[in-house]
Amino acid sequence: MTFNNSLPKIKIHPILYVFIAISILTGTFTELAIILSLVFFHELGHLTMANSLKWRVRRIMLWVFGGVMDTDEHGTRPIKEEVLVTLAGPSQHILVYLLLFIISPFNLVPASILELAFYYNTAILLFNLLPVWPLDGGKLLFLFFSAIMPYKQAHQWIVLVSMGITIAIIVLQLLFFPFTLSAIFIMLFIFLENRTEWKQRYYIFIRFLLNRYEGKSSVHTIQPIKASANSTFMDVFSYFKREKKHPIYITYPDKRRIVIDENDCLKSYFHDNQHAQSIGEAFRYQE
Numbered sequence: 701m702t703f704n705n706s707l708p709k710i711k712i713h714p715i716l717y718v719f720i721a722i723s724i725l726t727g728t729f730t731e732l733a734i735i736l737s738l739v740f741f742h743e744l745g746h747l748t749m750a751n752s753l754k755w756r757v758r759r760i761m762l763w764v765f766g767g768v769m770d771t772d773e774h775g776t777r778p779i780k781e782e783v784l785v786t787l788a789g790p791s792q793h794i795l796v797y798l799l800l801f802i803i804s805p806f807n808l809v810p811a812s813i814l815e816l817a818f819y820y821n822t823a824i825l826l827f828n829l830l831p832v833w834p835l836d837g838g839k840l841l842f843l844f845f846s847a848i849m850p851y852k853q854a855h856q857w858i859v860l861v862s863m864g865i866t867i868a869i870i871v872l873q874l875l876f877f878p879f880t881l882s883a884i885f886i887m888l889f890i891f892l893e894n895r896t897e898w899k900q901r902y903y904i905f906i907r908f909l910l911n912r913y914e915g916k917s918s919v920h921t922i923q924p925i926k927a928s929a930n931s932t933f934m935d936v937f938s939y940f941k942r943e944k945k946h947p948i949y950i951t952y953p954d955k956r957r958i959v960i961d962e963n964d965c966l967k968s969y970f971h972d973n974q975h976a977q978s979i980g981e982a983f984r985y986q987e
Contacts, residue, residue, distance in 0.1 A: 708747070708770075713763035715889055719882070734816055736762070738796065738824050742789045743767040749788035753781050763889075766828055766835060775851060775908045775942055776916040779843050786839045793825040830869075833862040833894055852905050852938045859898045866891040909937055913966040919945045929953065929980025933969045936979055950980055958983060 723732040743760050746769045750757050756772040773782075796817070804814055829837040838858060845854035870887050873880070897904075911917055923944040927936050929952045936948060946962040960983055968974045974982045 708757045709759040711759055711761050713761050715885075716763045722882075730813070731816060731820070734813075734820050735824070738793075738817075738821055739763075739767055741796065742792050742824065742828070743769060745788040745790075745792035746785055749785045753777070753785065755785070766824070768834055775846075776911050776918065778918045778920075779847055779942060782843055783840065786836050786843070789836050790825055790828055793821050796821045830865070831861070832865050832890060833858050833897065835890075838862055846942045850939050850941050851908050852940070855901060855904060856898075859894050859901065862894045863891060863898070866894065905937075909940070909966060910970065912940065912962070913970050918943055921945070922947065924949055926951070927979055930978045931980070933965060933975070933977075933979055933982075936965060937969075948979070950983060952980055 720732060723729045739762055743762070747757060747760065750769065750771065755777070758770045758772060761768045761770065800814055800818055800821070803809060828835050831841045832838045833842060841861070842854060842858040845857050848854075849857070866887050870884060870891075873883055873887070920943040923941065923946055925936060925939045925946045925948045927948055927950050929950055931950075940946060940962070948960045948962060948965060949957055950960060951957045960979075964983075965979065968982050972982075
């Protein structure tokens with residue numbers, strides 16, 4: 701649904717329907733209503749910041765204890781912008797604490813509702829700060845990885861770390877804490893999301909490269925890449941980093957060395973379809 705084109709499409713993840721049914725059967729619909737209100741307010745923070753930075757937001761997917769804002773910005777914006785958009789969600793919970801503090805003395809809302817709101821506001825905030833993809837904490841960790849290592853490696857690291865942390869949380873929940881079906885269910889869902897992310901890692905990397913080829917990526921500094929003539933294009937692309945422009949130095953067996961702009965490499969791969977050739981063969985006659 702949309703509102704005067706000011707909001708993107710808002711969709712409900714199928715898993716949320718399961719929790720709605722459970723809440724109706726168990727008489728906990730009030731708790732679910734509080735959770736969904738907090739989640740929507742959380743996502744509104746992301747959306748407001750994204751709109752202020754002129755991001756292209758396609759839709760918002762809501763699920764229990766979180767949501768996902770789907771945008772057309774896939775590694776194309778500066779890292780600092782992504783940090784601001786990511787932090788805008790958790791910062792909304794500070795406003796909720798402030799609101800609860802203001803209204804609590806006036807008895808406008810039953811104390812039991814205020815206690816539930818405080819509890820779930822804290823739970824959602826802490827949950828979203830877990831260093832697990834695609835939660836906000838995981839996104840911040842991914843941005844940190846992206847700042848210090850190539851994009852392909854950073855993406856693989858965040859998915860593997862997220863799956864490891866998720867498994868550890870499930871094991872700890874089963875061994876040391878009272879069994880909670882909803883908690884196990886949510887962590888299993890996040891694990892499966894990361895498993896899907898891992899399976900799609902090649903296509904995600906190709907999308908990153910296509911954005912660079914189309915000139916959509918921001919560039920702050922230049923960082924050369926050294927490659928041997930028998931390196932494949934993918935070997936070279938695996939060193940590409942966000943916010944870096946890469947002149948590529950190719951060394952041939954006869955010690956001859958040439959320098960190629962990264963745009964020429966991307967053009968050879970995507971436009972000229974020189975997938976099977978090594979980078980040295982593709983630019984053999986380059987002066």
